Amino acid sequence: MKRNPQIICFIGFLVLIVFVSGCTTSDNTTSNQSNQNVIVQITSNTQWNGTLIYNGATYAINGTKNKNYNLGKTPGDVKIFINKYNDTGNLTVQLLQGSNIIQTKSISSHKDLVDIRHTF
DSSP: OOOOHHHHHHHHHHHHHHHHHHHHOOOHHHHHHHTSOEEEEEEESSEEEEEEEETTEEEEEEEESOEEEEEESOOOEEEEEEEESSSSSOEEEEEEETTEEEEEEEEOSTTOOEEEEEEO
16 A cells, blocks of 8 residues: 555644644633732621731721722732621622632621631
8 A cells, every 4th residue: 555645744734733733822711810800709798807918918807798809910828817796697708810719708607707818
């Protein structure tokens, strides 16, 4: 069985194109993810207080009901500690980067504490 050199070259060319295409494409999901701001989203129907630590600084935070904190694109080590003033209502804290949920913690008792830690 005789092989046609043109067919062999064509197949080699296709293999080369597939190889180069696979090596030069990048996963934009990861790079786009790191370009998104980090947000602390607090959802509550009661009063709460706590501590937010990022970029080496510590902040006392408190509020009634919902609140968001924009930490920027590279907040470093993030630590969130939040508790409620009373036993009524629920509190949920989410750490988001873009549309990606990094962590979620919820409490319903004032004896519980939200404790979230993540390094970006």
